[in-house]
Amino acid sequence: MYRTHTCGELRIADKGKKVTLAGWVQKSRKLGGMTFIDLRDRYGITQLVVEADAAPELVEKASSLGREYVIQVEGEVLERESKNPKMPTGDIEIKVLNINILNASAVPPFTIEETSDGGEDLRAKYRYLDLRRPPLQRALALRHRLAQEIRTYLDGEGFMEIETPYLIKSTPEGARDFVVPSRMNPGTFYALPQSPQTFKQLLMVAGYDRYFQIVRCFRDEDLRADRQPEFTQIDCEMSFVEQDDVLNTFEGMMRQMFKNALGVDIPNPLPRMSWYDAMDKYGSDKPDVRFGMEIHEVTPLVQGCGFSVFDDSPYVGAIAVPGCAEYTRKQLDELTEWVKRPQVGAKGLVYVKLNADGSVKSSVDKFYTPEQLQAVASACGAGAGDLLLVMCGEKRKTQTRLGVLRIEMGNRLGMRDPHVFAPLWIVDFPLLEWSEEDGRFYAMHHPFTAPKPEHEKWFYSDKKEDLERVCANAYDFVLNGTELGGGSIRIHNADMQKRMFEVLGIGPEEAEYKFGFIINAFKFGAPPHGGLAFGFDRVCALFGGQETIRDYIAFPKNNQGRDVMIDSPSKIDQVQMDELFLASTVKE
Numbered sequence: 029m030y031r032t033h034t035c036g037e038l039r040i041a042d043k044g045k046k047v048t049l050a051g052w053v054q055k056s057r058k059l060g061g062m063t064f065i066d067l068r069d070r071y072g073i074t075q076l077v078v079e080a081d082a083a084p085e086l087v088e089k090a091s092s093l094g095r096e097y098v099i100q101v102e103g104e105v106l107e108r109e110s111k112n113p114k115m116p117t118g119d120i121e122i123k124v125l126n127i128n129i130l131n132a133s134a135v136p137p138f139t140i141e142e143t144s145d146g147g148e149d150l151r152a153k154y155r156y157l158d159l160r161r162p163p164l165q166r167a168l169a170l171r172h173r174l175a176q177e178i179r180t181y182l183d184g185e186g187f188m189e190i191e192t193p194y195l196i197k198s199t200p201e202g203a204r205d206f207v208v209p210s211r212m213n214p215g216t217f218y219a220l221p222q223s224p225q226t227f228k229q230l231l232m233v234a235g236y237d238r239y240f241q242i243v244r245c246f247r248d249e250d251l252r253a254d255r256q257p258e259f260t261q262i263d264c265e266m267s268f269v270e271q272d273d274v275l276n277t278f279e280g281m282m283r284q285m286f287k288n289a290l291g292v293d294i295p296n297p298l299p300r301m302s303w304y305d306a307m308d309k310y311g312s313d314k315p316d317v318r319f320g321m322e323i324h325e326v327t328p329l330v331q332g333c334g335f336s337v338f339d340d341s342p343y344v345g346a347i348a349v350p351g352c353a354e355y356t357r358k359q360l361d362e363l364t365e366w367v368k369r370p371q372v373g374a375k376g377l378v379y380v381k382l383n384a385d386g387s388v389k390s391s392v393d394k395f396y397t398p399e400q401l402q403a404v405a406s407a408c409g410a411g412a413g414d415l416l417l418v419m420c421g422e423k424r425k426t427q428t429r430l431g432v433l434r435i436e437m438g439n440r441l442g443m444r445d446p447h448v449f450a451p452l453w454i455v456d457f458p459l460l461e462w463s464e465e466d467g468r469f470y471a472m473h474h475p476f477t478a479p480k481p482e483h484e485k486w487f488y489s490d491k492k493e494d495l496e497r498v499c500a501n502a503y504d505f506v507l508n509g510t511e512l513g514g515g516s517i518r519i520h521n522a523d524m525q526k527r528m529f530e531v532l533g534i535g536p537e538e539a540e541y542k543f544g545f546i547i548n549a550f551k552f553g554a555p556p557h558g559g560l561a562f563g564f565d566r567v568c569a570l571f572g573g574q575e576t577i578r579d580y581i582a583f584p585k586n587n588q589g590r591d592v593m594i595d596s597p598s599k600i601d602q603v604q605m606d607e608l609f610l611a612s613t614v615k616e
């Protein structure tokens with residue numbers, strides 16, 4: 029038997045027991061004649077002690093142990109003289125009677141402890157060593173726990189876990205597809221799925237009325253902001269449901285995950301906010317509702333007073349930043365530069381300071397009386413001591429910029445505690461989004477999303493304004509300013525699906541080539557259905573109170589989409605290229 033206990037298990041109640049442990053040497057140190065060794069496995073760390081009067085061979089063996097050696101020790105559980113209340117095993121230590129070196133280790137390239145001295149690249153190269161560190165082990169344990177909760181809950185609700193293929197057909201719509209050349213069918217390619225969307229809908233046609241899968245998805249996107257080319261979705265679909273059925277089922281799942289994995293109770297039912305309200309109040313379709321500082325439209329209050337910048341704008345909006353009236357000129361200049369950065373894109377920023385003594389000071393004092401500015405302030409719910417930040421321009425763009433500023437101010441004021449959770453549903457999304465650049469509509473969610481039945485009349489209209497008004501039964505699950513998931517009630521009728529492709533400017537031939545299989549399937553008794561998918565990596569990260577998903581993926585890619593540990597992607601040899609009928613145009 030390699031071990032009787034793990035390295036995280038022994039307590040004072042085990043005092044006097046003879047035990048065998050196995051694990052990695054985190055570190056060892058000499059004190060007087062004694063050798064102390066921290067032995068680690070994924071359950072914890074136990075202190076070993078080789079006493080000064082132990083057999084000389086044992087003392088020598090203990091001295092020979094390097095970091096990350098794998099050893100087995102036999103010994104006796106002793107009560108520690110100086111206890112360490114920070115460690116679960118801190119009341120005891122093991123008096124070592126025998127050491128068996130199971131494997132030596134090269135000197136690790138960085139320290140394998142709670143925090144490491146290794147840089148990101150180095151740790152990525154030796155990911156298997158980084159994965160030995162407790163924070164990563166906790167992250168993967170949380171991921172495992174959540175996956176189990178999901179399976180238990182959905183199984184209990186009658187969902188079947190069904191796998192769908194990874195080698196499918198290229199139908200680029202949202203992101204770029206990864207493609208795989210087919211050796212057996214020269215000159216043709218599979219694509220890796222961006223999501224199992226069409227397959228889960230086909231499973232509904234096939235009568236499997238509650239489906240789920242914890243499934244890998246692939247998108248060949250530029251990896252800005254914490255994205256991975258392969259990521260995991262909790263993918264779900266249900267038949268004979270309306271929007272409420274889907275939302276109730278999946279907020280139930282989230283409730284159970286919060287409760288069982290974190291001990292957190294989330295509201296029942298969860299708040300729901302329309303897309304229009306989210307944009308108007310938070311300037312974002314994924315609002316962080318842990319703090320207020322909502323956006324208020326003040327257009328009528330500021331126009332007609334001679335300030336042409338506001339007079340010429342279709343929209344003027346403001347946020348009231350609590351307790352920031354004391355911002356200095358320098359701070360305000362810095363903030364103005366901040367909103368002018370391309371990432372925010374504002375032309376400028378107007379401020380109104382509501383001083384504690386009741387006076388008002390603003391960057392537009394020339395145009396407005398203190399009373400007029402006070403009226404703007406009270407429209408925004410601002411009081412003495414607050415700072416009003418005002419922007420103007422096209423409505424949605426300005427709201428979005430105010431939304432970005434709001435998040436920034438929330439961060440600066442410490443209002444975004446990652447261990448406070450405020451989930452909600454965003455509902456009633458517009459079905460379509462007009463792209464000025466491309467002069468066409470895009471599906472806001474995806475082309476399989478159904479218009480709200482009461483909006484169908486506009487869906488069949490040829491007028492752009494009508495089409496812009498169509499709402500979808502689409503919904504997003506949002507947590508703390510992050511979209512964790514989304515879905516919709518689907519089109520289940522071949523004619524409506526064809527109309528959707530037409531609206532999106534996908535001609536009948538292209539629709540037939542790319543999506544003929546699903547249009548055809550809809551001719552054979554497709555049931556009404558709907559579903560959603562959650563981004564599982566991000567769910568894990570947010571539950572863990574972290575912003576980045578990389579720690580929650582055992583073997584992630586870096587920002588360039590590379591796995592530096594296995595050195596991939598990499599070249600293939602000419603024989604393989606020839607077999608696949610591929611020629612490279614890359615100049616060596």
Ligand code: ASP
Nearest residue numbers: 223225515516559560561
């Ligand atoms: N397939 C969709 C996505 O990946 C989710 C859904 O509509 O179920 O975003």
